[in-house]
Amino acid sequence: MSAPTSATRRSAEEIGSTPAGPRPLPPLGPQRSVPAPDEVDTVLASGLRVIAVRRPDVPMVEVRLRVPFADPSGTAASDHAAVAELLSTTILSGTRSRSRIGIDDDLAGVGGELGFSVDPERLAVSGHALAEGLDTLLDVLADVLLAATHPDDELARERDRLVERIELASAQPSVIARRALQERRYGDHPVTREMPRPEEVRAVTGDAVRALQGSALRPGGAVLVVVGDVDPGDAAARVESALAGWTTGEARALPALPALTPRDLLLVDRPGAVQSQLRLSAPAVGRTDPRYPALQLANLALGGYFSSRLVENLREDKGYTYHASSSLELDPHGAVLLVETDVASEVTAPALLETRYELGRLAVVPPTADEVESARRYLVGSLLISMTTQAGYASTVASLAAHGLSSSWIREHPARIEAVTTDEVAAAAADFFAPTRFTGVVVADAAASAAGLRALGGVETP
Structure with missing residues (x-):
């Protein structure tokens, strides 16, 4: 078949039009229902809710953990935000049985990663690994949850880095606006402390970070989600086995927010x-x-x-x-x-x-x-x-x-x-x-x- 000549080629506008005007879009078909995946949703004796879902698209597994991690003082005046930030940045620095390098090597061996973050409401963990490496991923997660040491030298380095990041971020217009908006909406409620002050971070000690992990990082009310090329029942059982030592205590939920009232x-x-x-x-x-x-x-x-x-x-x-x-x-x-x-x-x-x-x-x-x-x-x-x-x-x-x-x-x-x-x-x-x-x-x-x-x-x- 011969290629079209310049005289027979049609422009995009011509293709999308008819002599009567633009071509009408075809009607949308009916919305297809989303099938329910194979799933287990259970609460362990510790109070940890485990949701395991089979999604065999690729031979990987994704893990998400959310732990309520609110300030126990119920106000924005404490140092909780600063201590919590340093906890999240140093929790992967080592445990009683693994160094930072040991944690990285074990995760890398199964194509895995773990990341921690914190905000006024919760501490969050996001991770993934090859499906066959789920046990290793869970073992490392359990180790840092239960036995993170937060070494003083790592804390000192992370404290300096965090202060620098906060000072840079605090000069950004979007950050200034967000902080002002939160205080306008919620006064001195702890939800407004999305970013600690540099001076608060400088004052945090290693003992304060380790004490917060022992007192606040608890399973009751937390949620762990596992999604991937796994059998849900088996995955839930693996979670229960790996986190068998994480057993007592109710996580700290954020107190109710004050009513948002209209005003100038x-x-x-x-x-x-x-x-x-x-x-x-x-x-x-x-x-x-x-x-x-x-x-x-x-x-x-x-x-x-x-x-x-x-x-x-x-x-x-x-x-x-x-x-x-x-x-x-x-x-x-x-x-x-x-x-x-x-x-x-x-x-x-x-x-x-x-x-x-x-x-x-x-x-x-x-x-x-x-x-x-x-x-x-x-x-x-x-x-x-x-x-x-x-x-x-x-x-x-x-x-x-x-x-x-x-x-x-x-x-x-x-x-x-x-x-x-x-x-x-x-x-x-x-x-x-x-x-x-x-x-x-x-x-x-x-x-x-x-x-x-x-x-x-x-x-x-x-």
Whole structure:
């Protein structure tokens, strides 16, 4: 067959069109159900919840551990955040039977890795290995949970590194805005301590880190997820055997958050800043509320993805910003909405005006059927993508378990999204996105921005 000549070649525009106009997109087929995998969900005598799932896509296994790890003082005034950060950065430095090199060698021998992180709510462990190396991965995990020594020389090095990272991060506008927003929303609740102060880290001793591990790293209320090319029952039994020594104590759960109440935004002065950070937040509902699917779709229409009203207005039409978004922040105690954007100082007040305008417009001019359908397709697709890999599925299941939900929730959620009507999205938009429901902060150069913000109103200024 001869190749087409230049006279017979069609452009992309011609291929996508007919004499009557653009080709219509074919209708979407019915949403396929997500099959339930082979799974075991059990609670050990220690109080550790173990969820093991067979996903034989590749001969690997993913492990996720979430341990409630809250500050026992119940305030943001203690050194818990600093001690917890150093614990997470030195826990792999050695145990009573393994050096740091020994830990690395044992994991490398099974194609494995382990990583620890901590926040005000929980300590998290993420790891993977070849499926045949599950026993080794669990053995190393048990060793560091039960017998990490946190050597003083390692602590000294990590303390210096952590102080340097915190000092660099603390100068970042996004970090300043996040800290100010958390304090505006929750006062002195320990959830606001997402990053300790450098002076607090410098004061941490090795004895304090080792004492925190012994007193707070407990199995009761923790969740361990294993996903991979394994038999679920056998994997759960292996976990129970490997962690047989981790038996007593209830992990420390974060106390309930104070109610998020609507009030004026707070102007946080950042002298000389050439860019301003706008952060607005309001109460929402979590995954178990029947309104949650409609709220998700309304949020997407506002600013949850690129084809949204905020992006169209602030970025495409006004050119105020490169990025604007709205999102749902979920925790075991509830949920909040977050609307955020960064703009040049000279358009701080106009950008806030347009943000409030889009919130009000969503509430009184709800998403159209086309907007809802576009958001629906995006949301369902994102959910399905999150379950396609072992790593994504393990992280999703661990997150759900932290909220008291089983993996069936994520498999059933696409059907709930498909069932949402345009009227239900409109109701969610009116209920949750009215501008008067929000509070938050504006981090900006007050000398350049305060006058415009005062004229706009609804902002506490110096």
